Amino acid sequence: MKTLQTDVVVVAAGLSGLAAAITAAEQGLSVIALEKSKTTGGAASMGMGPLAIGTRHQAAVGYNLTADEAFLKHMHWSHWMVDARLVYDYYRKSASTIEWLEDMGVEFVYRNTTLYTPTRMRSYAEPERTCHAVKPADGGRLGPRVAARMTKAMAERARELGVNIMLETPGKKLIAEDGKVVGVIAQSVDGEELEIRAGAVILATGGCGDNPEMIKEHTGLTWGKDLFSFRIPGNVGDGIKMAWDVGAARGEIKLDLMYQIPDNLAHFHLEGAFRQPVLWVNKLGERFMPEDCIANTCTTGNAINRQPGHTCFTIMDSATLKYYKKHGIDIFGIQGTDVFDYFDKEAEEALENGYPYFFKCDTIEELCEKAGIDLEGLQETLELYNSDCDDGYDSLFCKDRNFMRPVRKAPFYCIQSFPGAYGSFGGLKINYKTEVLKEDGYPIKGLYAVGTDACDIYGDTYPFMLGGNTMAFCLNSGRMAGENAADYIEKNR
Numbered sequence: 001m002k003t004l005q006t007d008v009v010v011v012a013a014g015l016s017g018l019a020a021a022i023t024a025a026e027q028g029l030s031v032i033a034l035e036k037s038k039t040t041g042g043a044a045s046m047g048m049g050p051l052a053i054g055t056r057h058q059a060a061v062g063y064n065l066t067a068d069e070a071f072l073k074h075m076h077w078s079h080w081m082v083d084a085r086l087v088y089d090y091y092r093k094s095a096s097t098i099e100w101l102e103d104m105g106v107e108f109v110y111r112n113t114t115l116y117t118p119t120r121m122r123s124y125a126e127p128e129r130t131c132h133a134v135k136p137a138d139g140g141r142l143g144p145r146v147a148a149r150m151t152k153a154m155a156e157r158a159r160e161l162g163v164n165i166m167l168e169t170p171g172k173k174l175i176a177e178d179g180k181v182v183g184v185i186a187q188s189v190d191g192e193e194l195e196i197r198a199g200a201v202i203l204a205t206g207g208c209g210d211n212p213e214m215i216k217e218h219t220g221l222t223w224g225k226d227l228f229s230f231r232i233p234g235n236v237g238d239g240i241k242m243a244w245d246v247g248a249a250r251g252e253i254k255l256d257l258m259y260q261i262p263d264n265l266a267h268f269h270l271e272g273a274f275r276q277p278v279l280w281v282n283k284l285g286e287r288f289m290p291e292d293c294i295a296n297t298c299t300t301g302n303a304i305n306r307q308p309g310h311t312c313f314t315i316m317d318s319a320t321l322k323y324y325k326k327h328g329i330d331i332f333g334i335q336g337t338d339v340f341d342y343f344d345k346e347a348e349e350a351l352e353n354g355y356p357y358f359f360k361c362d363t364i365e366e367l368c369e370k371a372g373i374d375l376e377g378l379q380e381t382l383e384l385y386n387s388d389c390d391d392g393y394d395s396l397f398c399k400d401r402n403f404m405r406p407v408r409k410a411p412f413y414c415i416q417s418f419p420g421a422y423g424s425f426g427g428l429k430i431n432y433k434t435e436v437l438k439e440d441g442y443p444i445k446g447l448y449a450v451g452t453d454a455c456d457i458y459g460d461t462y463p464f465m466l467g468g469n470t471m472a473f474c475l476n477s478g479r480m481a482g483e484n485a486a487d488y489i490e491k492n493r
């Protein structure tokens with residue numbers, strides 16, 4: 001077995017791993033970053049950008065949320081079930097992290113608007129303007145994958161600093177001696193075992209979003225049946241299991257839950273068109289929430305998750321479709337404001353390709369038959385809902401009267417959604433120093449965890465009102481771990 005020696009081993013070179021590796025290298029340490037896949041960047045390469053609080057971009061437009069305010073908002077949201085010191089340190093670090101990234105050449109587009117809700121929406125209280133989207137390469141439209149520029153710049157910076165990024169070299173097992181972690185066993189690209197001895201190890205393997213068995217065990221949901229979450233290949237819980245094997249506490253594993261249609265990126269605008277406050281029902285044909293509250297995709301994901309079959313149906317008639325085509329959307333989501341410009345094309349494609357979660361029907365009976373909705377239930381719902389629309393008053397949920405549009409005129413359009421997720425959360429417990437904790441609350445010396453593997457700071461639901469939170473936690477916990485590992489190594493030299 002080949003043996004290597006280094007100051008720090010970072011297991012994975014996704015977003016949090018790169019942040020940790022760069023920071024440790026900036027402290028003058030030698031760093032090896034093991035990466036399982038052929039490329040760096042992980043899930044972050046699919047996203048838009050991180051949260052930050054107190055940046056110059058925010059100051060420039062007079063938006064003055066402070067880290068203290070965000071901290072309290074976050075802690076109240078999570079019912080103080082999470083580590084307050086970790087959360088506080090994270091928010092206080094977030095503005096400097098934007099500068100740190102800008103020094104690497106990353107550019108951000110900051111918009112002093114909420115992406116997701118016009119003011120009329122009751123979707124969630126007081127959304128904050130925290131997300132800093134990465135500037136697209138061509139200066140074009142903001143959307144999925146723009147953050148790939150950030151992870152690319154980070155990988156370049158890591159290499160510049162001498163970080164040895166070993167691609168296709170997964171970490172397999174931690175080496176623990178006398179209660180301390182002192183290295184990692186990896187599998188090299190040619191299949192051989194590699195022993196890497198180190199002063200400290202930082203786990204950053206991105207959680208278990210690509211491991212349906214672990215998800216089923218911890219959440220009860222079955223991928224492909226009642227869960228259609230993003231799966232980043234290779235994020236199967238390796239770091240979590242490696243730490244559990246050396247005595248780490250078994251933290252809860254949750255999903256970064258939201259809602260989506262299956263294979264959503266292939267029907268991107270069509271999905272956006274249905275993310276409107278029209279009629280939403282469950283399998284029984286019953287409404288289950290006021291539809292002007294659906295703009296928070298995470299809390300809506302929770303609501304859908306508790307419906308029979310963990311699913312829901314969004315229905316609009318052709319009069320409402322005509323209205324939206326003419327007047328535009330009510331809810332502005334990640335799909336943009338022009339989703340109805342693409343409606344006919346994407347709807348036709350979905351029908352031609354036999355996409356099983358989109359329906360266009362001439363009668364309510366046909367819709368119920370095809371979609372599997374209870375006919376009697378939906379008829380009863382429509383009777384009340386349509387008459388409430390005529391009265392301009394939602395007698396069931398008090399939805400804003402501006403969104404009370406009846407469902408009467410054929411053809412009827414419907415899309416079926418399920419719980420989705422960007423990935424998993426947690427599995428490991430860490431303290432404010434990002435040290436991995438044992439069941440007794442004491443740290444395992446020499447072992448740190450960051451990013452999704454250790455993201456246990458939200459309570460039961462992602463705080464959508466502090467957007468960009470997952471990437472930001474990955475970046476900031478990565479930086480904290482790099483600094484703390486450096487201190488630990490210095491003390492133990």
Ligand SMILES: Cc1cc2nc3c(=O)[nH]c(=O)nc-3n(C[C@H](O)[C@H](O)[C@H](O)COP(=O)(O)OP(=O)(O)OC[C@H]3O[C@@H](n4cnc5c(N)ncnc54)[C@H](O)[C@@H]3O)c2cc1C
Pocket residue numbers: 011012013014015016017034035036037039040041042043044045046047048049050051144169170171172204205206207230232233234235236238239422423450451452453467468469470471472474
């Ligand atoms: C479509 C999409 C859009 C998103 N948009 C946003 C957004 O706009 N803002 C936001 O805040 N968040 C967003 N997120 C979430 C955010 O991207 C993730 O939370 C974040 O990237 C996770 O970082 P991480 O370092 O924990 O994991 P990742 O970045 O996924 O990195 C994990 C890495 O670990 C590697 N790995 C796994 N096992 C091993 C092993 N045994 N050895 C070595 N390497 C291993 C993997 O190959 C991968 O490279 C989005 C997520 C998705 C899926």
